[in-house]
Amino acid sequence: MKITGIDTFLMQVGARPTSEPGAKAAVYSDFRGGRNWLFIRILTDEGVYGVGEGSGWPRVVETAVKDYATLLIGEDPRDVDRLWYKLFNGSMGHGQLGTVGGGALSAIEMALWDIKGKVLGQPVWNLLGGAFRTRIPVYGHAKTPKQAHELMALGYKAVKVSFTGAVDVDKVAAVRDAVGPDVDVMVDAHGPSWMTPADAIRVARALEPLDLLFFEDPVAPENLDAFRRVRDATDIPLAAGERVATIWGLRPLIEEELVDVVQPDTGRAGGITQMRKMAAMAEAHWIMMAPHSGSLGPVAEYAALHLMATIPNALMLERLEMDWPGRGTVITPAPEVVDGHIALPTAPGLGVDIVPAEIAKYPSERNVLELPADDGWAFETGTRDEAPYAQMRLKRRLKLRGR
Numbered sequence: 001m002k003i004t005g006i007d008t009f010l011m012q013v014g015a016r017p018t019s020e021p022g023a024k025a026a027v028y029s030d031f032r033g034g035r036n037w038l039f040i041r042i043l044t045d046e047g048v049y050g051v052g053e054g055s056g057w058p059r060v061v062e063t064a065v066k067d068y069a070t071l072l073i074g075e076d077p078r079d080v081d082r083l084w085y086k087l088f089n090g091s092m093g094h095g096q097l098g099t100v101g102g103g104a105l106s107a108i109e110m111a112l113w114d115i116k117g118k119v120l121g122q123p124v125w126n127l128l129g130g131a132f133r134t135r136i137p138v139y140g141h142a143k144t145p146k147q148a149h150e151l152m153a154l155g156y157k158a159v160k161v162s163f164t165g166a167v168d169v170d171k172v173a174a175v176r177d178a179v180g181p182d183v184d185v186m187v188d189a190h191g192p193s194w195m196t197p198a199d200a201i202r203v204a205r206a207l208e209p210l211d212l213l214f215f216e217d218p219v220a221p222e223n224l225d226a227f228r229r230v231r232d233a234t235d236i237p238l239a240a241g242e243r244v245a246t247i248w249g250l251r252p253l254i255e256e257e258l259v260d261v262v263q264p265d266t267g268r269a270g271g272i273t274q275m276r277k278m279a280a281m282a283e284a285h286w287i288m289m290a291p292h293s294g295s296l297g298p299v300a301e302y303a304a305l306h307l308m309a310t311i312p313n314a315l316m317l318e319r320l321e322m323d324w325p326g327r328g329t330v331i332t333p334a335p336e337v338v339d340g341h342i343a344l345p346t347a348p349g350l351g352v353d354i355v356p357a358e359i360a361k362y363p364s365e366r367n368v369l370e371l372p373a374d375d376g377w378a379f380e381t382g383t384r385d386e387a388p389y390a391q392m393r394l395k396r397r398l399k400l401r402g403r
């Protein structure tokens with residue numbers, strides 16, 4: 001059996017640029033509601049193909065996948081681990097821990113597992129040691145009590161409240177009140193560069209009475225010293241890991257036990273096997289895994305289900321239920337959340353295929369965040385946001401003073 005080629009399928013949905021007079025700055029996906037998704041199919045001489053998905057800047061990852069294809073054509077797709085190392089070493093000159101390369105490796109490795117499962121007539125989870133569980137718990141995103149109730153109506157038993165650095169403790173408290181004590185609540189601060197450990201600790205202490213499942217990226221996770229200080233100052237479990245690829249990228253957070261939960265992203269961590277290795281490293285330190293979804297599409301979500309079935313320290317899978325209503329139309333079959341869980345697929349391979357005719361309806365144009373000038377992100381000269389570090393600290397100070 002030999003690989004004959006790789007087809008790529010890029011799509012964009014959600015927010016688009018606008019030229020309307022008076023409109024706010026144009027916003028492009030993956031941010032603020034929009035999405036860019038890259039799917040691939042690895043083709044073989046026997047007609048079997050595998051599907052995969054890569055994130056980590058999908059439009060750029062597509063180019064990386066096409067480059068990698070030259071190393072794969074003629075190879076036996078069932079040699080999953082050997083081919084992974086061939087590709088990994090083949091990108092040595094590009095910086096091997098980056099998420100663009102990680103995205104390409106993830107998409108390809110996922111598709112190789114899909115082929116292997118189809119050839120052997122087994123779901124991927126059964127090739128990875130078998131399943132601990134037949135359904136995977138998921139959590140959704142809610143910023144308001146109303147959104148939390150909508151998720152609970154769909155069966156969700158855990159919700160995350162997300163902020164860009166300046167955590168609003170009152171909003172978290174409102175969600176906690178709305179869902180009651182039996183639903184898990186998490187907070188994500190997205191580790192902005194301007195969050196100091198001292199401020200993160202103040203926020204963490206204010207959040208402590210709300211009984212969080214975890215506090216995600218309270219400071220920039222690249223700053224290990226800052227994480228150490230926050231960890232030592234609060235009893236809220238900490239989470240991080242979405243920004244890095246490969247076991248070497250995640251290693252520092254695990255080895256020092258700076259977090260209680262690691263969150264590699266199934267579309268850019270480097271592949272299913274990389275994530276199983278990460279899970280084993282975490283297990284040795286009594287750390288749980290809750291894979292990041294963020295801007296991920298529905299094929300990588302399937303890969304995460306297979307992974308989560310096979311690791312003992314699986315916590316929950318992140319899910320953006322309400323990001324785009326067509327989410328379930330570009331793949332088949334679409335997963336369904338029942339009682340806060342998604343059932344483990346049982347078909348051979350990953351158990352999912354893409355629908356190219358649907359994907360083709362949503363061509364990709366661009367994939368960067370155009371920073372809104374009124375939000376403290378753009379360092380806009382002549383406005384209060386020319387000093388966003390100070391502004392953000394001031395906002396937090398005023399907010400926390402009222403508590």
Ligand SMILES: [Mg+2]
Binds near residue numbers: 188190216217242
């Ligand atoms: Mg996050």
